[in-house]
Amino acid sequence: MTTRQLKEFTRDEVAKHNTEGDLWIIVDTKVYDMSRFVDLHPGGPNVLLAETVAGTDATQAFFSLHRHEILLKPQYKRLQIGTIQGEEETIKSMKPGELSKVPYAEPTWLSNGYFSPYYTENHRKFQKAMREFFEAVVAPEAVTAEETGKKISQQVVDKMAEANIIAMRLGPGKHLQGRTLMGGIVKPEEFDYFHEAIIHQELARVCSRSVVDGMLAGLVIGLPPVLNYGSEEIQKQVVPETLSGKKYLALAISESFAGSDVGGLQTFAVRDGDYWVVTGTKKWITNGTFADYFTTGCKTETGFTVMLIPRGPGVSTKPIKTAYSSAAGTAFVTFDRVRVPIANTLGPVGKGMSVILSNFNHERWMVCATSISAQRQIVEECLKWTTQRIVFNKPLSSQAVIRAKLASMISRVEGCQNWFESVTYQMNNMNYSQMSDKLAGPIGLLKQYVSFVSSTARETAEDAVQIFGGRGLTVTGMGKLVESYHRSSGFDAILAGAEDVLGDLGVRQALRRMPRDARL
Ligand code: HEM
Numbered sequence: 001m002t003t004r005q006l007k008e009f010t011r012d013e014v015a016k017h018n019t020e021g022d023l024w025i026i027v028d029t030k031v032y033d034m035s036r037f038v039d040l041h042p043g044g045p046n047v048l049l050a051e052t053v054a055g056t057d058a059t060q061a062f063f064s065l066h067r068h069e070i071l072l073k074p075q076y077k078r079l080q081i082g083t084i085q086g087e088e089e090t091i092k093s094m095k096p097g098e099l100s101k102v103p104y105a106e107p108t109w110l111s112n113g114y115f116s117p118y119y120t121e122n123h124r125k126f127q128k129a130m131r132e133f134f135e136a137v138v139a140p141e142a143v144t145a146e147e148t149g150k151k152i153s154q155q156v157v158d159k160m161a162e163a164n165i166i167a168m169r170l171g172p173g174k175h176l177q178g179r180t181l182m183g184g185i186v187k188p189e190e191f192d193y194f195h196e197a198i199i200h201q202e203l204a205r206v207c208s209r210s211v212v213d214g215m216l217a218g219l220v221i222g223l224p225p226v227l228n229y230g231s232e233e234i235q236k237q238v239v240p241e242t243l244s245g246k247k248y249l250a251l252a253i254s255e256s257f258a259g260s261d262v263g264g265l266q267t268f269a270v271r272d273g274d275y276w277v278v279t280g281t282k283k284w285i286t287n288g289t290f291a292d293y294f295t296t297g298c299k300t301e302t303g304f305t306v307m308l309i310p311r312g313p314g315v316s317t318k319p320i321k322t323a324y325s326s327a328a329g330t331a332f333v334t335f336d337r338v339r340v341p342i343a344n345t346l347g348p349v350g351k352g353m354s355v356i357l358s359n360f361n362h363e364r365w366m367v368c369a370t371s372i373s374a375q376r377q378i379v380e381e382c383l384k385w386t387t388q389r390i391v392f393n394k395p396l397s398s399q400a401v402i403r404a405k406l407a408s409m410i411s412r413v414e415g416c417q418n419w420f421e422s423v424t425y426q427m428n429n430m431n432y433s434q435m436s437d438k439l440a441g442p443i444g445l446l447k448q449y450v451s452f453v454s455s456t457a458r459e460t461a462e463d464a465v466q467i468f469g470g471r472g473l474t475v476t477g478m479g480k481l482v483e484s485y486h487r488s489s490g491f492d493a494i495l496a497g498a499e500d501v502l503g504d505l506g507v508r509q510a511l512r513r514m515p516r517d518a519r520l
Pocket residue numbers: 025027032041042043044047048053058061062065066067070071076079476477478
């Protein structure tokens with residue numbers, strides 16, 4: 001491939017090329033020859049032939065209508081023939097792993113000149129490596145997966161496994177022992193919930209909501225019951241297979257008949273010698289279309305029991321089309337008299353409710369982490385858009401009503417992140433049973449506030465669409481992240497427990513702890 005030589009021009013020289021068939025424009029000191037592109041331009045030829053555009057500096061017009069990334073695509077990059085003599089571009093692409101300088105685009109601890117009591121130099125090093133990894137390895141594929149709805153490729157999964165990211169997404173614990181984490185940046189025994197939070201938040205920066213789930217979220221929420229309650233044999237087989245990304249696992253709890261009211265589930269298991277015989281259906285199972293194992297909640301004679309069901313005779317899955325991409329592998333799962341060895345039981349028979357409930361805290365906390373990060377990205381999009389978009393001859397941000405929306409959006413995401421970090425700090429200082437006892441309520445309330453959805457995410461989604469107008473409803477182009485967020489932010493209000501139920505859980509826990517002698 002030959003590298004084209006870029007020439008230097010004066011603005012006067014460019015101005016001479018302002019007709020159909022000989023059309024140049026300047027965008028941020030770069031000179032583009034649009035002569036042969038005019039008829040291919042998705043925005044039509046006429047806009048480019050306009051007097052105010054042809055042969056002129058069209059930087060402002062360009063950035064009012066296009067994302068910067070368009071200029072970086074090879075098919076458009078090659079339209080550049082030169083630069084303007086003695087001038088330097090002002091709009092630079094972010095370097096790999098670079099932090100955004102847009103205010104509030106990064107959490108406080110990553111913002112230049114600010115401090116945090118929670119994070120160390122090691123967290124910063126870890127965050128940098130994680131951002132570089134996700135940008136280089138995951139981001140390109142995340143865009144494709146969102147569009148095609150296909151499962152994330154095995155190549156990406158293998159690279160995540162190699163860095164032990166799959167294992168780290170399950171949080172601190174014995175499953176990290178003996179592993180080299182992110183090339184050795186953090187020792188397994190030093191890996192804490194802030195490291196884990198960094199992974200979830202960095203992942204959500206490069207993936208849409210569906211792809212975050214498609215990145216083996218099923219395993220993240222479905223493997224802990226195996227780790228905490230599975231027999232040694234089961235663990236020996238399933239843990240290495242899944243954490244190496246060779247096999248996939250999903251958590252199969254919700255059904256057409258019951259969701260947040262886990263007690264109402266109807267899938268049942270009957271004992272037959274050394275086997276359970278399982279019959280029933282599960283719905284909205286993340287990663288279910290490609291899962292090899294299902295951590296499944298079943299009704300049994302003495303109560304509710306959790307067991308690991310391998311895909312095999314009697315197990316079938318079909319995709320459910322939801323508002324977000326099928327890359328998440330959302331499935332309807334049918335168990336038709338499936339024979340499952342009794343040895344696959346996770347936790348005590350009839351005591352499955354506590355297995356599932358104890359698992360929920362981590363899952364909900366993870367949903368909060370990703371949800372806040374996605375919300376923050378929308379704040380960044382809105383700050384950029386309102387600064388570059390010109391309306392009534394002024395930037396959109398000069399309108400007080402727009403600034404009021406930005407104020408609410410910033411306050412919401414900062415409130416969410418700060419509460420989230422406080423809960424994460426508690427997790428770092430509590431053991432598993434303390435967490436189950438003391439944090440189920442706060443995490444429930446936090447998720448309600450974050451998924452916060454009805455309170456913060458959904459309001460931010462609505463505000464962002466108002467700010468972007470029609471573009472916020474358009475799948476491609478300037479508002480594509482806002483559109484995707486608007487369509488999928490509601491998912492966080494439902495997945496891992498409906499927000500209203502969780503808010504109520506938090507209050508009921510608080511009420512249970514009210515001192516008997518408390519009076520006004
Ligand atoms: C290097 C120069 C340019 C390139 C490579 C380019 C490329 C594109 C592309 C790929 C789209 C589709 C964008 C999308 O789906 O988001 C588009 C849309 C558009 N372009 Fe350009 N463009 C250029 C310059 C300009 C200029 C100078 C104008 C001046 C007014 C313009 C006006 C438009 C309009 C009006 C649309 C439709 C936007 C919309 O749907 O909201 N373009 N252009």
